[in-house]
Amino acid sequence: MAWQGDVAAASVPAPRVGDEPELLAAAQAGDAYAAHRLGKLCAQHGDRAAAKHWWERAAAGGNIDSAYNLGIWHEKHGSLEDAVTWYEAAAGTGDAEAAANLATLLLEQHGDVESARYWYEIAAHAGSRTAARRLAQLCEDAGEIAPAREWHRQAAADGDVASAHDLGFLAYSAGDDEETVHWWEYAARGGHAESAHCMGLYLHASRDPEGAEAYYRLAARNEHPGAASRLGAIALSRGDLRTARAWFEMAGGAGRVDDQRMAGFVCVELGDCAAASHWFGRAAAGGDAESAFNYGLLLIAEFGDLAGGQHWFRQAALAGHHGAAVELGGLLSVAGELGEAQEWLSDPPPPAWGRPAEPELTASAELAAAATGRRGAVPLDLAELTEVLGTWDLVTRPLHDHSDVIGWLVERSGVHESAIEHLASVRSTLLRPGSAPWPSPGEIDHVLATARDLRHRLGVQ
Incomplete structure (x- = not known):
């Protein structure tokens, strides 16, 4: 059922020109079907009040399409409790769209997850693709991944590419390569x-x-x-x-x-x-510190704008950019502002990780960030994930035999074995999802500190 003009049921034939007297007589005589069609005609003519009147007559006579349309009418006009009542009347007979609309109203306006889930299940079992997807999302939010995948499959099989995309991520996080490829290819097509x-x-x-x-x-x-x-x-x-x-x-x-x-x-x-x-x-x-630094360099080198360069060096230095702090200190020294210059030059921020990682590593990091940021969650930081993966790649590059890479790193760096094992474990999860749950932000902070300590001790940046 769908609105035509404002409201109408697609299953009901549109009244023809000249039908009004015939429909009016039948509706006044208590014909619920005629009253429904008359309400549809009024809606097409823009007479919403008359449409509501005749749909109420039709619904009282048992016409489910009118009950559904009254639910839409009241929802559009802000009478949400009345909308719930009419949707329930239609949904109780097995109307999938009424059940889906009712579930959405209960969820979004009342926060009633339990009731919404009940009506989404009714609608999904009746074949509603929208309800199957919403139900899958509710299951995901509740941590019920197996039923979430089943409901997403129902929606995807009915052509919902967003659910197919979600299935790809659920499969990717579980380490199921075949399912990952199947659903992302399906959605991409x-x-x-x-x-x-x-x-x-x-x-x-x-x-x-x-x-x-x-x-x-x-x-x-x-x-x-x-x-x-x-x-x-x-x-x-x-x-x-x-x-x-x-x-x-x-x-x-x-x-x-x-x-x-x-x-x-x-x-x-x-x-x-x-x-x-x-x-x-x-x-x-x-807010990008590296760009602010390079903007400052450009302004000075190409446009001779010392004031502009100094401004952007300061912005970058305040954001923790090592090179900007050094350049700013130099500019201030030349300008005779020796006090502030000494502050920047004596204790500049430490150099940040700036080495580009291999494309396959950044791709894995991006997928991990996206997977952990689904359904409103805070994603893991992409730059931090890239630094973790890039560091391991950098510090193990000289090693030809990786059979005892952890022992080799412990011996060369002096970093505690358990810290390197944790770093290796998180790296493995990022590269091969499904072997363990995604790391938490706290774990990333911990292994990032280990990665930076390793680089410092091994003298590589």
């Missing part, structure tokens, strides 16, 4: 850009860059900024600066500060300092 992007990440993490690029392009055709960012990095790795610029600018235009910064770097390489200034400036204004 159905036009779901995020699934196409996730398939690209999955293939990149699996060391299939050509397959990954094909999916990134599919997602980018639907203007997915993350896919555009990945394509920018691929073009940059090939030395194709103009193509890289176009992709980074597309991603940066969607507000991604990392890609605004990358667009700035590429524009510098192309000799377009005005465009570089634009992108570094946007990212710096968005």
Whole structure:
């Protein structure tokens, strides 16, 4: 059933011109079906009050379509308790759409999860795709993953690509590669850009860059900024600066500060300092310390703007950027402001991790961040995950035999064995989900400290 004009039941034939007297006579004589059709005609003519009157007559006579339409009428007009009453009347007869609308109203307006779940189940069993998806989400929120997957499967089998996408993530988190690929491919073929992007990440993490690029392009055709960012990095790795610029600018235009910064770097390489200034400036204004630092360098080197350069160095230094603090100290020394210069130069912030990680590692980190950030949860920090994975890759690179990598790292660094084992365990989970639950933010903080200690002791940055 669906609204036509304001409300109407699709199963009821539309009244023809000239039907009014016939319908009116039948409705006044107590014909519930005629009263329903007359209400539909009034709705089409924009007479909502008359539509409500005749639907009430029809519903009193047992017409379920009118009960459903009255639920919609009252919901639209803010009479939510009356809407619940009429939806219940229709849903009680097995009407799937009424049950789904009732469940949504109870959930969103009353916070009644138990009752909403009951009516979603009624609607889902009656074939409502929307109800199956909402029920799956409620099960996910309750930690009931097995039933969540079943309800998502029902919705996905009925063409819901969002549920197919969710099934891909549930499978990915459980380490089920076959199901992951099946559902993300299914959703991507159905036009779901995020699934196409996730398939690209999955293939990149699996060391299939050509397959990954094909999916990134599919997602980018639907203007997915993350896919555009990945394509920018691929073009940059090939030395194709103009193509890289176009992709980074597309991603940066969607507000991604990392890609605004990358667009700035590429524009510098192309000799377009005005465009570089634009992108570094946007990212710096968005709080990106690295962009603020580079914006300051650009303003001084290309435009001779010492005051502007000093301003952005200070912003970056206050955000913890080591290079900006050193540059700021130098500028202040030249300007004769020796007191503040000494403050920055004597105790600059420590250098941050800036080494680019391998694409397959960043893809795994991005999938982990997305998987942990679903359903309103706070995702693990992508930069921190990338640093954890990149550090392990960096410090173990000289080792040819990885049979005792933990013992080798303990011997070389002096870091406690249990700390390195924890770092190895978290790394394994990030690269091979399903082997253990996703790490908590506290665990990431802990292993990140271990990673930084390892780099410091081994003298690698």
